[in-house]
Amino acid sequence: MAKSKKNNKSSRKNIQNTPKRAGDKFSVEGYRNRIITFVRKSGKKPISPKELAAKCRSIRGCESNYNLAVSELIQDGIICQRKRGFVSCEALGFFKAEIVRLNRTFGFMKRCDNEEEIFVPGKFLCGAMPGDTVLAHYIPSRSDGPEGEVLDILKAADSKLTGIIIEEDGQKFFLADTMSRTPVKIENSDIPYKTGDKVMAEICRAGRRHRDHKVRILFTFGSAQSAQCCAQALLAVNGIETEFGEDVKKEAARIAAAGVWPDDYKNRLDLRKLPIFTIDSAESKDLDDAVSIERTENGYILGVHIADVSHYVKGNSHLDKSALDRGTSIYYADKVIPMLPKELSNGICSLNPNEDRLTFSAIMHITKNGELQDFKFSKSVICSKVKGIYSEINTILDNTASDEIKEKYKELTPSIEIMNELADIRIANRKKRGAPEIETSESKIILNDDHICIDIKPRTRGKSEMIIEEFMLLANESAAKLAAEKEIPFVYRIHEEPAPEKIETLKESLNRLNVQVPVFSSVKPVHLSEILENAKDKECYPVVNMITLRSMAKAKYDTDPIGHFGLALDDYAHFTSPIRRYPDLAIHRILSDVIDNADSEWLSKRYSGFAQKASEHSTAMEIRAANIERDCEDCYKAEYMQNHIGDEFEGIISSVTDFGFYVELENTVEGLVHINTLPEGYYEYDGYFSIKDEYSDRAFCAGNKVKIICAKADVNSGKIDFELA
Structure with a gap:
């Protein structure tokens, strides 16, 4: 008994002298809660550091937890330290915000709690840079919108930034892309760079004002008027890895070297004799979907056969971690930054013609009316008969195919005709269920051998593209229906109704x-x-x-199957592109266990956290990729228009602002006609779609056709200026 008492006493002593677990009053969380309570009770009256520590009963052995709690609350913008002590930010009207963009004399920040965008005069920016998290408050506004002042920088963003080298009075300066009119002094001179170069720099000395910052040039991409160089800079500043790590490369090489063996066909549907083929663009190399069709007495059997990437990319492998981190492939001009190494994306996972490939097939029974009646998911092996090309199949469908194209597709022409028939029915059904047909314009950037943009064309969408879209929608819907029926953790593609x-x-x-x-x-x-x-x-x-x-609303990935508003579907997911999208790979992994009859409880334990992480991260990576692709495209468009300065074009006014209006040309290039370049007059913006001269009744409205002249094109910023012809 004595021994037992001694052990209990020892245990009590150890507990008292060690930091508590989360939820205990001496843990970081416990201190946070008490600090917030005392500081808020004090209102606008500061509490001295000594008084606050006493109130929170900070004890020996837990000082680090107390200090960490204070630091976290300051960084979170909940409390702030003034001259006489700590005060509640809320009581003082302070809030946390992020700097989103800067100009020479002003900037904008966005509140972290409600995303309100606030104008900040340059003298009140406190030297903050885009991406910095700041503590701020409102100041009297000189305009209709809110105005604020930065009080402190809570968390600095990555100190690396891109920009160009300029020269003023014989001295070189750095002009950051995010501070387009504020020259910054350069500290080092050991990197060879020239005036007009696009460079990566790092802030090595931060000042209270932007002009007091100093930077170190890390490397140069080349001329800022080269779209290729600017695209490389965009990738770099966004943290895009263009190469794979050695561990990832080794795994990919090992998988590619092993190839496809007959042993891999066990427990798979052997579909190699079916007329299965891919349909994609001529330049596509990562072919992850193939199709087959059969007409039946009651309708159709549609097969959508997707590369079985999850067979090769195992959970928590180096390949999987890399794919999750990237989230998606990035496409711009003639470049692809793949989610998976080319040994997989263009090799063993790509459904290349006349090669046996492992696939994950959605076999769907469709009624004569085009309704999804039944479906089944199975692991399979296929051998694509041909690499179908959209433009070629379009000529078959409109009866303009050459003899060469007819010969290429002669064995598949019956299938193509049946696919066209089913697609027509499905397209009509989509209209019946009320899915809005919103048109979006995509560009095709054409480069020469030196990677310079020589032409831009609107990307056309023919009947074969519509066929494949409808069939992929069916497979995606079927995958989501299966998951919803099983009530398992899943990555859904959702689209909420508009606010x-x-x-x-x-x-x-x-x-x-x-x-x-x-x-x-x-x-x-x-x-x-x-x-x-x-x-x-x-x-x-x-x-x-x-x-x-x-x-x-923007479509996103989520674990809650709330449906897809834009498609007017109750169930939807992304199943058909696992080579280039991580959510597709994620649900392939989950569905592989489902068709192996895994227990629901086991599936829930295994995939709940995984599905949540994959959904959130993939949404963020999709947004990042879309922004990069758009910005790269803008650079190439500006490069193209540089060769057309002074040329006349006709376009449509796409949007109107208080400083002018944007005109979109037939080739998808968009430029600004600034209000200062308009014929003399007093122009008023109606807040919606037009600006009007009060004296002449001259008006420019969205949707109007206008003739313009290309006045200026800056590749570095991707901005193009037009003037009325």
Whole structure:
């Protein structure tokens, strides 16, 4: 008994002298809660560091927890330290924000709690850079919008930034892309760079004002008027790894060297004799989907066969961790930054013609009316008969195919005709269920052998593209239905209904455009379809299409199957592109266990955290990739237009602002006609779609056709200026 008492005493002593677990009053969380309570009770009256420590009963052995709690609360913008002590930020009207962009004399920050964008005069920026998290407060505004002042930088963003080298009075300066008009002094001179170079720099000395910063040049990409160099800089500043790590390369090489063996075919459907083929663009090398079709007495059997990437990329392998980190492949101009090494993406996982490939097949039974009746998912092995090309199959469908193309597809022509028949039925069904047909313009960037942009064309969408889109939608819907039925952790592709305030703005905008708005209390997809239909024959249709698109929420990945508003579907996921999208690879892994009859409880334990992480991270990576692709494309468009300075074009006014209006050309290039370049007059912006001269009644409205001259094109910023012809 004595021994037992001694052990208990020893245990009590150890507990008292060690930091407590989360939830105990001496843990970091415990200290945080007490600090917040005492500081908020004090209101605007500061609490001295000594008094606060006493109130929180900071004890020996737990000082580090107390100090960490204080530091976290300051960094979180909950408390701040003034001259006389700690004060609640809320009591003083302080808030946390992120600097989003800067100019020479001002900047903008976005509140972290409600995303309100706030104007910040240059003298109140406190030297903050884009991406910095700051403590700020409101100041009296000199305009209609909110205005604020940065009080402190809570967390500095990555100190690396891109920009160009300029020269003033014989001295070279760095002009950051995020501070387009503030020259910064350069500290080092050991890197060979020239005036006009696009460079990567690092802030080595931060000042209280932007002009007091000093940078070190890390390396140069080349000329800032080369789109290729600017694209490389965009990748670098966004942390995009263009090469794979050695461990990833080794895994990929080992998988590629092993190849496909007959042993891999065990427990798989052998579909190698079926007329299966891929349909993609001519330049595509990562072919991850193939199709087959059969007409039956009751309708159709449609097969969508997807590269079985999860067979090769195992969970927690180096390949898997790298793929999750990247989230998606990035495409721009003639470049691809793949999610997976080319040994997989263009090799063993790509459904190349006349090669046996392991696949994950969705076999779907479709009624004569085009309704999804039943489906089954199976591991399979296929041998694609041909690499189908969109443009070639389009000529077959419109009866303009050459003899050479007819010969290439002669064994598959019956399948192509049946696919076309089913796609027509499915497209009609999509319209019936009210899915809005919103048009988006995509560009095809054409480069010469020196990687310089020599042409830009709108990317056309023919019937074969529509066929594949419909079939991929069916496979994606089937995958989501299966997961929803099983109630298992999953990565869904969701699209929420538009926010009420967005719909009210849309209604008001449509009324100004004299477009009939259907009556509804709760918006449904069919209502947006009706709006687009009502505007179809009007000059303002491109504008209606644009504002309808902007009223909608952004699609994202989520574990909650709330459906897809834009497609008017209750169940939807991304199953068909595991070579280039991580969510597809993630659900392949989950569905592989489902078709192996894994227990639901086991699936839940194994994949709940994984699905949540994959959803959140993949959404963030998708947004990052889209922004990079857009910015790279802008650089190439500016490079192309540099060779057309002074040339005349016709375009449509795509949007109007208080400083001018944007014009989109037929080739998808968009440029700004600044208000200062318009014929003399007093122009007023109506806040929506037009600017009007008060004296002459001259007006420029969204949707109007105008003739312009290309006045300026800056590759570095991707910005193009037009003037009226």
